[in-house]
Amino acid sequence: MAKIALITGATAGIGEACAHTFAREGYNLILTGRRMDRLEQLAQHLNDKYNAEVAVSSFDIRNREQVVQHLEGLPARWKKVDILVNNAGLSQGLDPIQNGSYDDWDTMIDTNIKGLLYVSRVVSNWMITNGSGHIINLGSIAGKEVYPNGNVYCATKHAVDALNKGMRLDLNDKGIRVSAIHPGAVETEFSEVRFKGDKDRAKKVYEGFEPLVAVDVAETIWFVASRAAHININDLVIMPTAQASATNIFRKHS
Known part of the structure; x- marks a missing residue:
């Protein structure tokens, strides 16, 4: 019987790349x-290419009632989840704290922290019932360092780092592994979302160096997920070679 991976935020970027990677490895999703x-388009593609069975569920991760309703509404056989990839997350704005948008703050906190908690609350209980499982939380270099104007986004990713450690302690005696992946600069929709659709500004973030791409992170998540049952990768930071820290990137200019 094929294993099952649940991936949040699967419509683009790292989540979509994870869907391809886990389907390729024989998982149902x-x-x-x-x-x-x-x-629906992604599900059809994965079924055609990998013969993966895919269940899709569309909801706003910030809405607790939607999360619980949609996940608990899945048929019992889909609740045998082996891997949870808590990928859904975003950044909004890049303003100093005194100019920050209340709406941007709420969006980041509700998505990056509360959304992760809502999903984890449901799925961790499935895993406890099943007697095994692996939760992989997508953090960020922003959860390890703070940079100018990153204030609230960095705070939410520091919270993910802390929650990852807390989950591991709480679930340690349940046979459930808990890991976090913390990427540096990844060229996805991330910067476009941060800058609210300003494609030119987003593109400048990645000029002059080779950033990570979504598949780089997905393959790293697969590495962590595919270790033997007695091995847990607690915490993994992955950066482009050109990036030495959150704010130090070597850019080549022609």
Whole structure:
């Protein structure tokens, strides 16, 4: 019987790349996100290419009632989740604290912290019932360092780092592994979302060096997930070679 991976934020970027990677490795998938059209298109593609069975569920991870309703509404056989990839997350704005947008703060806190908690609360109980499982939380270099104007986003990713450690302690006697992946600069929709659709500004973030791409992070997540049952990768930071810290990137200019 094929194993099952549940991936949040699967409509683009790292989540979509994880869906491809786990399907390639023989997993059946539960994919969640806010854009049902993209979820359905991805599900069809993965079924055609890898013969993966895919369940899709479209909801806003910030809405606790939606999260519980959609996940608990899945058929019992889909609740045998082996891997949970808590990928859904975002950054909004890049303002100093005194100019920050209340709405941006709420969006980041509700998505990056509370959304992760809502999903983890449901799925961890499934894993406890099943007697095994692996939760992989997507953090960020922003959860290890703080940079100018990153204030609230960095705070939410520091919270993910702390929650990752807390989950590992709480679930240690349940046979459930807990890991976190903390990427540096990854060229996805991330900067475009941060800058609210400003493609030119987003593109400048990655000029002059080779950033990570979504598949780089997905393959790293697969490495962590595929270790033998007695091995847990607690915490892994992955950076582009050109990036030495959150704020130190060597850029070549022609």
